[in-house]
Amino acid sequence: MSAMAFVSITPLGEGESVSEYVARAVRVIKNSGLEWRLTPMGTIIEGENTAAVLGVVNSAVEELGDCNRISVSIKIDYRRGREAGMSRKVESVMEKIDL
Amino acid sequence: MSAMAFVSITPLGEGESVSEYVARAVRVIKNSGLEWRLTPMGTIIEGENTAAVLGVVNSAVEELGDCNRISVSIKIDYRRGREAGMSRKVESVMEKIDL
Amino acid sequence: MSAMAFVSITPLGEGESVSEYVARAVRVIKNSGLEWRLTPMGTIIEGENTAAVLGVVNSAVEELGDCNRISVSIKIDYRRGREAGMSRKVESVMEKIDL
Amino acid sequence: MSAMAFVSITPLGEGESVSEYVARAVRVIKNSGLEWRLTPMGTIIEGENTAAVLGVVNSAVEELGDCNRISVSIKIDYRRGREAGMSRKVESVMEKIDL
Numbered sequence: 001m002s003a004m005a006f007v008s009i010t011p012l013g014e015g016e017s018v019s020e021y022v023a024r025a026v027r028v029i030k031n032s033g034l035e036w037r038l039t040p041m042g043t044i045i046e047g048e049n050t051a052a053v054l055g056v057v058n059s060a061v062e063e064l065g066d067c068n069r070i071s072v073s074i075k076i077d078y079r080r081g082r083e084a085g086m087s088r089k090v091e092s093v094m095e096k097i098d099l
Numbered sequence: 100m101s102a103m104a105f106v107s108i109t110p111l112g113e114g115e116s117v118s119e120y121v122a123r124a125v126r127v128i129k130n131s132g133l134e135w136r137l138t139p140m141g142t143i144i145e146g147e148n149t150a151a152v153l154g155v156v157n158s159a160v161e162e163l164g165d166c167n168r169i170s171v172s173i174k175i176d177y178r179r180g181r182e183a184g185m186s187r188k189v190e191s192v193m194e195k196i197d198l
Numbered sequence: 199m200s201a202m203a204f205v206s207i208t209p210l211g212e213g214e215s216v217s218e219y220v221a222r223a224v225r226v227i228k229n230s231g232l233e234w235r236l237t238p239m240g241t242i243i244e245g246e247n248t249a250a251v252l253g254v255v256n257s258a259v260e261e262l263g264d265c266n267r268i269s270v271s272i273k274i275d276y277r278r279g280r281e282a283g284m285s286r287k288v289e290s291v292m293e294k295i296d297l
Numbered sequence: 298m299s300a301m302a303f304v305s306i307t308p309l310g311e312g313e314s315v316s317e318y319v320a321r322a323v324r325v326i327k328n329s330g331l332e333w334r335l336t337p338m339g340t341i342i343e344g345e346n347t348a349a350v351l352g353v354v355n356s357a358v359e360e361l362g363d364c365n366r367i368s369v370s371i372k373i374d375y376r377r378g379r380e381a382g383m384s385r386k387v388e389s390v391m392e393k394i395d396l
Contacts, residue, residue: 006303006338008372016211016267016376019386023393030394038390039336040343040383041303041372050160050171054153061149061177069214072149072175073271073372075305075338078160079168079313086337089316093335096320097327105204105239107273112313115277115366118287122294129295137291138237139244139284140204140273168313172273172370174206174239178214185238188217192236195221196228248358248369252351259347259375267376270347274369276358 002082003050004089006075007057008042011067021067025060032056035086042073046086050078101181102149103188105174106156107141110166120166124159131155134185141172145185149177200280201248202287204273205255206240209265219265223258230254233284240271244284248276299379300347301386303372304354305339308364318364322357329353332383339370343383347375 009025010018026043029036034056035046047053057074064070079085108124109117125142128135133155134145146152156173163169178184207223208216224241227234232254233244245251255272262268277283306322307315323340326333331353332343344350354371361367376382 004337006305006336008303010210010269012208012210012216013214018210019389019393023390026390027394037336038387039303039334039341040301040386041341041374044336044338046337051157054157058150058153061175068179070175070177071208071269072173072177074171074173074175075370076160076171076173077168077338078171081167089337090335092316093320093323096316097324103238105206105237107204109309109368111307111309111315115310117309118290118294122291125291126295136237137288138204138235138242139202139287140242140275143237143239145238170307170368174271176239188238189236191217192221192224195217196225249355252355256348256351259373266378267374270371270373270375272369272371272373274358274367274371276367276369278365 001049001080002046002085003053003076003078004044004046004085005053006042006044008073009060010071011064012069012071014067021064024063028060028063029056035084037086046084050076100148100179101145101184102152102175102177103143103145103184104152105141105143107172108159109170110163111168111170113166120163123162127159127162128155134183136185145183149175199247199278200244200283201251201274201276202242202244202283203251204240204242206271207258208269209262210267210269212265219262222261226258226261227254233282235284248274298346298377299343299382300350300373300375301341301343301382302350303339303341305370306357307368308361309366309368311364318361321360325357325360326353332381334383347373
């Protein structure tokens with residue numbers, strides 16, 4: 001059983017460049033112990049279930065408690081019978097487009 | 100302080116029509132006691148903070164525990180200093196487009 | 199055949215309150231002639247296909263061409279055999295949760 | 298000027314495993330000539346503006362025209378003054394979390 005999530009956390013009202021804030025949120029994700037990957041549009045994390053993943057997302061948002069307004073986008077793929085699927089998911093598509 | 104979220108929960112592998120499953124998830128949201136509104140593309144809920152909102156989303160996903168695969172999309176607008184902002188947010192835009 | 203979309207357009211770097219900008223984008227959607235509904239978390243539009251819907255979203259984003267940075271979230275439900283489904287989608291869930 | 302997008306395209310009603318369909322959509326993206334990266338939760342593409350990016354997304358969705366129902370999630374980061382920013386965006390966060 002695994003819940004994989006794409007997460008993007010962005011403060012509003014803190015200026016056009018937000019990488020300082022993103023880095024603080026990603027540090028919380030990194031220290032959570034969950035499998036994680038940073039991408040240009042957000043961070044992908046994988047945990048045993050949605051509760052584990054959403055708990056880490058919440059901690060990362062709370063890390064930015066000094067911000068007045070925060071926008072959070074989360075897309076979750078929960079799947080029974082899958083364990084540690086990040087690499088396997090990419091491979092199963094790459095194989096089919098001959099890369 | 101309020102966390103407002105747009106939530107869409109969709110099982111994969113349960114056929115093209117998913118309204119039965121969506122209704123089960125929405126019932127959990129309805130019974131949570133949080134402010135909620137059903138829209139054609141998902142449900143909007145509002146709670147005191149992100150932990151309250153994500154807790155209800157997690158319970159709604161767990162309600163579909165009999166599904167092998169579930170896709171969840173969540174967009175959160177967390178804002179300090181706002182209380183029960185659903186109607187106010189819509190009004191503040193409608194006023195500006197003279198409706 | 200219908201493509202229904204939830205759309206949220208938010209400028210970054212223009213301050214914490216963005217309703218002025220949201221109103222300008224929604225006005226473009228309103229004047230597009232597509233079916234639309236404003237919600238507290240974004241606007242829902244429906245068109246004949248994804249090209250029609252994405253064309254209007256692009257025009258709404260281009261309306262904010264004076265902003266240096268814009269975040270756009272779009273969730274589309276494309277379905278063959280459905281015409282003007284906004285009300286029907288909500289009713290089909292409400293009936294199942296006895297509301 | 299660059300528009301970067303996270304895109305996830307998923308057919309409903311075609312079973313629990315959708316990698317065949319995802320591969321067909323990714324092949325359209327790959328052949329579009331835009332910069333692209335496959336991740337475990339979706340594909341990230343970068344083009345000169347939102348029209349270029351949304352045009353490719355639409356072609357990828359139309360590639361799955363044989364599916365009755367398709368769910369599409371898109372998150373766009375449009376930014377003036379940025380060119381080919383994928384690697385730079387990741388580096389600017391990694392530097393700040395000492396990785």
